[in-house]
Amino acid sequence: xxxxxxxxxxxxxxxxxxxxxxxxxxxxxxxxxxxxxxxxxxxxxxxxxxxxxxxxxxxxxxxxxxxxxxxxxxxxxxxxxxxxxxxxxxxxxxxxxxxxxxxxxxxxxxxxxxxxxxxxxxxxxxxxxxxxxxxxxxxxxxxxxxxxxxxxxxxxxxxxxxxxxxxxxxxxxxxxxxxxxxxxxxxxxxxxxxxxxxxxxxxxxxxxxxxxxxxxxxxxxxxxxxxxxxxxxxxxxxxxxxxxxxxxxxxxxxxxxxxxxxxxxxxxxxxxxxxxxxxxxxxxxxxxxxxxxxxxxxxxxxxxxxxxxxxxxxxxxxxxxxxxxxxxxxxxxxxxxxxxxxxxxxxxxxxxxxxxxxxxxxxxxxxxxxxxxxxxxxxxxxxxxxxxxxxxxxxxxxxxxxxxxxxxxxxxxxxxxxxxxxxxxxxxxxxxxxxxxxxxxxxxxxxxxxxxxxxxxxxxxxxxxxxxxxxxxxxxxxxxxxxxxxxxxxxxxxxxxxxxxxxxxxxxxxxxxxxxxxxxxxxxxxxxxxxxxxxxxxxxxxxxxxxxxxxxxxxxxxxxxxxxxxxxxxxxxxxxxxxxxxxxxxxxxxxxxxxxxxxxxxxxxxxxxxxxxxxxxxxxxxxxxxxxxxxxxxxxxxxxxxxxxxxxxxxxxxxxxxxxxxxxxxxxxxxxxxxxxxxxxxxxxxxxxxxxxxxxxxxxxxxxxxxxxxxxxxxxxxxxxxxxxxxxx
Numbered sequence: 001x002x003x004x005x006x007x008x009x010x011x012x013x014x015x016x017x018x019x020x021x022x023x024x025x026x027x028x029x030x031x032x033x034x035x036x037x038x039x040x041x042x043x044x045x046x047x048x049x050x051x052x053x054x055x056x057x058x059x060x061x062x063x064x065x066x067x068x069x070x071x072x073x074x075x076x077x078x079x080x081x082x083x084x085x086x087x088x089x090x091x092x093x094x095x096x097x098x099x100x101x102x103x104x105x106x107x108x109x110x111x112x113x114x115x116x117x118x119x120x121x122x123x124x125x126x127x128x129x130x131x132x133x134x135x136x137x138x139x140x141x142x143x144x145x146x147x148x149x150x151x152x153x154x155x156x157x158x159x160x161x162x163x164x165x166x167x168x169x170x171x172x173x174x175x176x177x178x179x180x181x182x183x184x185x186x187x188x189x190x191x192x193x194x195x196x197x198x199x200x201x202x203x204x205x206x207x208x209x210x211x212x213x214x215x216x217x218x219x220x221x222x223x224x225x226x227x228x229x230x231x232x233x234x235x236x237x238x239x240x241x242x243x244x245x246x247x248x249x250x251x252x253x254x255x256x257x258x259x260x261x262x263x264x265x266x267x268x269x270x271x272x273x274x275x276x277x278x279x280x281x282x283x284x285x286x287x288x289x290x291x292x293x294x295x296x297x298x299x300x301x302x303x304x305x306x307x308x309x310x311x312x313x314x315x316x317x318x319x320x321x322x323x324x325x326x327x328x329x330x331x332x333x334x335x336x337x338x339x340x341x342x343x344x345x346x347x348x349x350x351x352x353x354x355x356x357x358x359x360x361x362x363x364x365x366x367x368x369x370x371x372x373x374x375x376x377x378x379x380x381x382x383x384x385x386x387x388x389x390x391x392x393x394x395x396x397x398x399x400x401x402x403x404x405x406x407x408x409x410x411x412x413x414x415x416x417x418x419x420x421x422x423x424x425x426x427x428x429x430x431x432x433x434x435x436x437x438x439x440x441x442x443x444x445x446x447x448x449x450x451x452x453x454x455x456x457x458x459x460x461x462x463x464x465x466x467x468x469x470x471x472x473x474x475x476x477x478x479x480x481x482x483x484x485x486x487x488x489x490x491x492x493x494x495x496x497x498x499x500x501x502x503x504x505x506x507x508x509x510x511x512x513x514x515x516x517x518x519x520x521x522x523x524x525x526x527x528x529x530x531x532x533x534x535x536x537x538x539x540x541x542x543x544x545x546x547x548x549x550x551x552x553x554x555x556x557x558x559x560x561x562x563x564x565x566x567x568x569x570x571x572x573x574x575x576x577x578x579x580x581x582x583x584x585x586x587x588x589x590x591x592x593x594x595x596x597x598x599x600x601x602x603x604x605x606x607x608x609x610x611x612x613x614x615x616x617x618x619x620x621x622x623x624x625x626x627x628x629x630x631x632x633x634x635x636x637x638x639x640x641x642x643x644x645x646x647x648x649x650x651x652x653x654x655x656x657x658x659x660x661x662x663x664x665x666x667x668x669x670x671x672x673x674x675x676x677x678x679x680x681x682x683x684x685x686x687x688x689x690x691x692x693x694x695x696x697x698x699x700x701x702x703x704x705x706x707x708x709x710x711x712x713x714x715x716x717x718x719x720x721x722x723x724x725x726x727x728x729x
Contacts, residue, residue, distance in 0.1 A: 019462045021526045024710065027519045028703040032458070034433045034451045034513065039090070042417045044097055049076065051091060060087045062100065067421040070437060070446055076100070077121055084128055085119060094141040098123050099161075101131075101139055101148070110185060110662060111693075113137065113194045120148065120161060131159055132166075137182055138195040142203040147254075149181075149197060149206055156181040156197060156208060158254070169206065169252050169259065176218065176236055179211040184245050186238055187211075189663060190621035191271040191320055202279035205301050206252045209270055211245040221660060224689045235662070240616055240623040240637070241630045244268065249284055251301050264297045264306045269621070271320045276349075278330050283309075287318070291625045294318040296334075296351070309351030312336060316548040317625045319505070323367040333357075333377065335367055337544045344377060346396060357398045363541050365389060366412070370396075371419040371440065378415060378422075378440075384408050386541045387468060387479055387511045391424065393440070404442030410512035413438075423448065427513035429466040429481075462486040462526050466518070468511065471534055473564040475557070479509040479542075480534040480565070485525045488574075494530045495579035495717045496569060502558045503587035504626055505540035505547050508533050520706060527714065532569060536561025552633055554615060554626045555594055555640040562591060563599040570602075579718035583607035583709070586664055586693065593655075593672070594640060597648045605652040605716040607709050610664050610693055613672040614641040617665060646675035652716040653683040654709065658691030684712065 026032065039051035046067040053060050059080035064073040077100060079087045090103035100121040107115040115135035119128045131139050131148055136157075139150040148159045154173025159166050170180040181197040188194055197208035219237035222230050238244045247270050249262040264270075267286035274283050282299040284306070296310040312318050323335040323344075330349035335342055342364050344357040357377055358364055366380035368391075375396040383403075384390040389410045394401040405411040409428030416422065420440055427433045432451035438444050464486045471480040485494070499521065501508045521531040537557045538550035550557050562582065570577035580603050584592040589611025596606035615623045615637050616630050627636045638644055653676075657669040666687070676683055686708055688695050696702050 019460060021462050022519050022523045024520070024523065024703060024706050027516055027523065028700075028706065032454065032514070032519055034454060035449055036433070037423070037435055037449060040414055040423065041091075041093070042415065043093070044417060046416060046418070046420055047073065048414075048416065048423070049091075049093075054078075054080075058087070060089070062091050067416055067437065070448055076123060077102070077126075081126075082121075082128060088119075090116075092141070094145040095143050096145060099141065099145055101141065102128075105135070107135060110188055112188050112192065113182070118150070129161065129164075132157070138197075140195065140197070140199065142199050143201055144203040146203065149199065151181045151195075151197070154179045154182070156206070156252075158206070167257070169208075170210075176234065177212070177214050179213065179245075181208040181210075183209070184211045184213055184216075185235060185662070186244070186619045186621050187247075187269075187271070190619065190625075191269070193272075196273070198273055198275055198282075200275050200279050200282070200301065201277065204254055204279065205282075206254065207273050207275065207282050207284075207301075208250050208252065209273065210248050210250055212248070213245045215243045216245050217242050219665065221662065221665070223660060233660075233662075237662075237665075238620040240618060240620055240627070242620065244289075244620055249273065249299070251282065251299075251304075253301075260304060262299055262304055262306060264299065265295075265308075267295070272322075272324070274324060274326075276330050276332075277326045277328060278349075281330070283324065283326075285320070285324075287320070289620075289624065290628060291317045291621075294320075296324075298349075309349075310334065310347060312338060314338075316544075316551040325367070325369060327370065327372060333367065333370060335364055337363075340545060341543050344379060344394070355396065355398055357394050357396065358401075359398075361543065362386075363543070365541065368413055368415050368422075369419065374440075376419070376440075378404075378413070378419065380412065382541050385511075387507075387509055391422070391442070393442070402442060404438065404440075406442075408511070410510060421445075428511050429468070429513070432513045461522075463522055464488070464525055468509070471565055471568060473561065473568045475561055475564050476537060478534050478536050478561065478565065480532060481509050483521050483525045483531045485528055485530070490574050492574060493576040494528060494574055495581070496566070496575050497524060497529045497531050497713065497717060498562065498566060498580070498582040499531060499533045499588075500535075500562060500582070500584055500591060501586070501588040502536060502538060502555075502562070502584070502591045504538050504550065504554075506587075507535060507540050509535045516702075520710075524710070524713065527710075529713070529717070530575060532565075534562065534565040536565065550626065552627060552636050553640070554623075554636065555590055558591055559594040559598055559640070562595050563602050566595075566599070566602050576718060579604055581605040581607075581713060581717045583609070584611070585609040587612065589656075590642075593642045593653075596651050596653060597642050597645055600648060600650045603651055604718075605654075605713070607654045607656070607712060609656040609705075609709075610658060610661055610695065611655070611668060611672075612664055613668040614638075614643050616641075617668050617671070643672055643675045646672065646681060647679035649676065649679070649681040649683065652712075653681075654686070654712045655683060656686045656688070656695070656705065656709075658688045658693065658695045660690040661693045663693040 057080045061078040062076045088102040088104045092101040102119045103116045105117045118131040118139045137151040156169040213236040216236040220234045252259045268289040269287040272285040280301050284297045286295045292314045294312045295308045297306045299306045325333040346354040362383045364381045368378040370377045391404040391413045412425045413422040434450045435448040437446045467482045582592045589608035592606040593608045596603045630637045657666045659666050
């Protein structure tokens with residue numbers, strides 16, 4: 001019996017010893033990528049489509065599936081059958097699903113925008129029709145499917161698909177001056193949309209925004225490129241306190257070809273336009289410059305008269321969202337955090353409150369729409385805990401609320417147009433993405449796709465579970481997670497490496513499957529580090545008061561919370577209080593820099609990637625939302641800018657930036673660099689030529705970056721100490 005036991009122990013030990021550590025190459029070559037359902041779109045009836053790629057024929061297809069059976073019904077279009085189009089990258093149906101817009105040769109501009117070549121594919125005649133000889137932006141079918149509106153060279157065009165005639169709606173478009181129908185840089189980045197034109201329901205009118213950027217200061221970036229001389233990218237970028245583009249609302253009538261500007265009173269921003277279910281009524285959202293006074297205007301397209309139907313005012317700011325949904329009687333669903341938490345409200349077409357559909361000390365995180373026949377609204381929320389997401393249904397009367405997904409973790413629903421079915425995407429920290437089919441009652445009908453093969457693969461690696469907990473400090477109770485080495489020994493002391501983002505309304509502590517960074521943290525854990533993430537004040541999904549606690553003092557309280565969190569964690573016997581590091585990207589890079597400078601007795605080292613170093617350098621919309629203007633609040637900008645206290649640096653510091661970052665300009669890093677030089681402070685730096693904010697384009701870019709950061713951590717953050725070493729201290 002003893003021999004068998006010894007043999008079993010030996011075999012178990014051998015199996016453990018044979019497990020591999022995750023390598024940086026594997027993380028960035030896609031070895032741990034999950035299987036996904038690509039470009040899922042709900043169709044009319046109980047059907048959906050996917051964009052599929054055939055590796056054998058090297059062709060793309062739009063394939064139709066049944067929600068009821070999940071079986072493929074047909075291939076709607078396959079590029080192998082198209083003589084003029086070898087492949088396509090995107091697709092979009094018209095209303096009656098008789099035509100498709102197929103996009104190819106996409107050329108990125110900024111975060112969300114791109115240029116491309118587009119074709120209209122007729123499902124009946126199986127013919128292709130080129131929309132324009134040049135690359136264009138945001139082609140969109142008219143509701144009657146007879147026309148396509150699109151943007152080109154800062155102007156709007158309409159192509160008649162029946163006779164191929166093209167009408168140029170605007171003629172004054174000019175780069176870095178006038179933009180028609182497409183958002184400027186700051187709207188795209190901060191209000192998260194590109195197409196600033198919308199068809200009315202009867203296809204008779206096209207509403208659009210015009211951006212006059214003439215008075216907006218220009219920003220320029222040198223592009224190293226591959227030629228003998230570098231080039232320069234010049235674009236309009238309104239920094240905090242500077243002039244924004246003057247944005248005006250226009251309605252173009254198709255029949256009369258009349259283009260009129262609409263007067264909607266005083267405002268600074270028009271972050272959304274949307275036609276109501278009354279084809280003659282447009283809804284335009286406006287904000288003042290402080291972004292704490294939001295109005296919904298109903299505009300009559302015939303008379304040009306506008307009236308305010310909803311007005312929200314907040315002592316801090318009002319967030320912009322896409323949850324405005326019009327019902328058949330033109331009453332509307334709206335989400336708001338006016339009671340302290342984000343919830344669903346139903347208003348009449350006159351703007352009178354009919355019913356608050358949800359309430360409680362939790363947040364609605366996504367609104368999926370309604371089934372008017374059953375008077376039911378569908379949404380995602382954090383009712384199951386702020387690190388989780390769960391799908392629910394509730395009646396228009398606020399009653400009969402029902403949980404539609406059972407598993408605790410991150411659930412995200414894609415509903416059929418008629419709301420009879422939804423495909424749920426689920427994951428948690430231990431379960432890679434699973435796609436399942438459910439009916440509107442929440443009953444799971446079938447599993448569509450799982451990633452069990454990835455789990456099997458990962459079982460051969462040394463991995464540790466992500467442990468979630470609440471960290472109590474003198475400034476609050478915060479969501480947190482911890483990853484320990486797989487061979488963790490509580491009698492040893494380990495160096496602590498903290499990761500965070502910390503930006504307003506963000507969340508880094510969430511119960512979902514691994515991102516690439518999570519594999520990096522596992523890689524670091526196997527090198528002997530304990531990795532921890534803490535969401536301090538200012539982060540999201542715990543109510544407006546928690547999120548807006550940092551208003552007018554951005555980064556101040558967030559920095560205090562990370563320092564306090566590190567000090568609290570250092571009280572644990574297995575953490576070496578003298579070996580604590582921190583890193584972050586973008587807002588998180590600002591934070592890691594501040595933590596190192598303002599917490600020199602806590603943090604030994606820090607890495608900052610693409611950091612803001614002064615909010616004076618960042619854009620109007622984002623920055624002023626949280627700080628107001630630098631003219632109004634200079635201390636809010638300067639007291640927490642590391643440029644102003646670079647002389648406090650005592651720890652090891654790695655500063656990284658992409659020189660082609662159109663978002664957080666490399667100017668931030670260069671100005672901090674100058675301050676550190678003037679203070680005679682040693683530090684390490686890496687500039688990635690022409691890389692944008694994500695620092696990812698080009699062969700091996702991410703691998704190079706993460707190798708550099710890993711080496712810096714190993715060189716500057718101490719090793720694990722054994723009990724014997726601890727006794728010698």
